Amino acid sequence: xxxxxxxxxxxxxxxxxxxxxxxxxxxxxxxxxxxxxxxxxxxxxxxxxxxxxxxxxxxxxxxxxxxxxxxxxxxxxxxxxxx
Numbered sequence: 001x002x003x004x005x006x007x008x009x010x011x012x013x014x015x016x017x018x019x020x021x022x023x024x025x026x027x028x029x030x031x032x033x034x035x036x037x038x039x040x041x042x043x044x045x046x047x048x049x050x051x052x053x054x055x056x057x058x059x060x061x062x063x064x065x066x067x068x069x070x071x072x073x074x075x076x077x078x079x080x081x082x083x
Contacts, residue, residue, distance in 0.1 A: 021073045028069030031062055038062075 031042070039058035042065065047054025053061060 024069050024073035028066045028073065031066035031069070034062055 034042075036058065039062040043053065043056065043058045043061045046061070046065075056064075
């Protein structure tokens with residue numbers, strides 16, 4: 001009985017989860033191959049809030065950011081317990 005109840009709850013959230021997941025996936029994939037100037041701007045933006053990020057190489061930071069966004073997209077169901 002609880003399983004059916006949980007399924008209806010998850011099914012109701014499916015459109016929102018797909019939308020958010022697609023946004024994160026697109027964001028991560030678009031950062032996968034950026035030029036040096038864009039990578040430096042992203043690192044400077046993050047470094048203004050978190051100074052330790054300013055010490056990383058700009059391209060490495062951008063790759064890590066892209067990987068994190070893709071991982072957040074793929075792991076969202078496991079984190080919420082519905083996957």
